[in-house]
Amino acid sequence: xxxxxxxxxxxxxxxxxSGIGEAICKQLAERGATVLATAxxxxxxxxxxxxxxxxxxxxxxxxxxxxxxxxxxxxxxxxREWGALDILINNAGSGAIGRFDEASSDRLxxxxxVDFFASVELTRTCLPLMRAGVHPTILNIGSxxxxxxxxxxxxxxxxxxxxxxxAESIRTELASQGIHVLMLSPSTTKSEFFNSLIDTSxxxxxxxxxxxxxxxxxxxxxxxxxxxxxDAILSLGGKALVWCGRLVPxxxxxxxxxxxxx
Ligand SMILES: NC(=O)c1ccc[n+]([C@@H]2O[C@H](COP(=O)([O-])OP(=O)(O)OC[C@H]3O[C@@H](n4cnc5c(N)ncnc54)[C@H](OP(=O)(O)O)[C@@H]3O)[C@@H](O)[C@H]2O)c1
Numbered sequence: 001x002x003x004x005x006x007x008x009x010x011x012x013x014x015x016x017x018s019g020i021g022e023a024i025c026k027q028l029a030e031r032g033a034t035v036l037a038t039a040x041x042x043x044x045x046x047x048x049x050x051x052x053x054x055x056x057x058x059x060x061x062x063x064x065x066x067x068x069x070x071x072x073x074x075x076x077x078x079x080r081e082w083g084a085l086d087i088l089i090n091n092a093g094s095g096a097i098g099r100f101d102e103a104s105s106d107r108l109x110x111x112x113x114v115d116f117f118a119s120v121e122l123t124r125t126c127l128p129l130m131r132a133g134v135h136p137t138i139l140n141i142g143s144x145x146x147x148x149x150x151x152x153x154x155x156x157x158x159x160x161x162x163x164x165x166x167a168e169s170i171r172t173e174l175a176s177q178g179i180h181v182l183m184l185s186p187s188t189t190k191s192e193f194f195n196s197l198i199d200t201s202x203x204x205x206x207x208x209x210x211x212x213x214x215x216x217x218x219x220x221x222x223x224x225x226x227x228x229x230x231d232a233i234l235s236l237g238g239k240a241l242v243w244c245g246r247l248v249p250x251x252x253x254x255x256x257x258x259x260x261x262x
Contacts, residue, residue, distance in 0.1 A: 015092030019191025023218035029056035090119035151260030187238035
């Protein structure tokens with residue numbers, strides 16, 4: 001268990017305007033941390049930064065995380081204001097539902113840009129700041145679908161698998177520099193995620209059993225930071241799906257095949 005002095009902790013959280021990112025910002029500030037929140041919807045970020053009664057502070061800079069200029073602006077602000085970064089939370093993400101053979105290549109590119117390249121390149125930009133941080137940690141928000149692929153979400157599964165592969169590789173590379181890398185893999189979460197799916201028919205439905213609240217996911221994220229976990233798969237259903245994929249992949253394929261038919 002890592003004893004972090006939250007009141008001295010400086011964290012950058014992407015995708016902070018709703019859902020899991022917003023809940024993580026609030027819970028970090030409740031512990032006294034100072035947070036830089038980012039996402040595109042500025043009015044949401046302003047409201048988050050103006051919350052009363054939090055021991056910590058939430059600053060914000062609005063922008064598109066897929067833009068290299070925006071990522072550079074975040075790093076420049078952190079260097080000027082804090083001089084170092086302790087926690088980077090790569091949370092911004094978007095998804096889509098629909099068959100691969102009916103989708104444009106644009107859908108895959110858009111999802112890879114937000115869910116994979118933006119996290120990877122923001123990390124690259126922030127690494128010099130993290131080397132100067134205290135217990136520096138990169139927390140990547142993956143998904144159960146970083147571990148097991150399901151039909152009708154090929155672009156999202158590809159992006160989240162890629163994120164996990166990259167995170168596992170840099171975990172061992174960065175260990176000698178004292179930078180910890182962890183992956184949190186939530187299952188379905190009640191957020192605005194399914195309201196902003198990319199190039200998805202309005203009647204497309206995501207099939208899942210039960211859903212966690214963003215607050216529960218945020219609590220698990222902070223617990224994982226404190227315990228220096230490597231990889232945390234959330235929810236019993238999520239764990240069961242991942243283990244089925246590992247132990248009985250043929251049976252799981254047969255079950256999933258049924259949900260792929262229109
Ligand atoms: N909801 C689920 O069922 C679920 C399950 C497993 C994993 N996850 C993962 O959890 C993470 C958070 O999702 P959520 O459920 O909290 O959904 P959400 O409420 O839709 O939050 C997504 C966040 O990402 C931001 N974002 C999206 N595109 C962006 C862009 N181009 N530039 C900057 N910010 C961008 C959104 O802000 P703006 O629109 O204001 O830019 C928003 O703050 C994602 O990585 C998602 O893949 C979600």
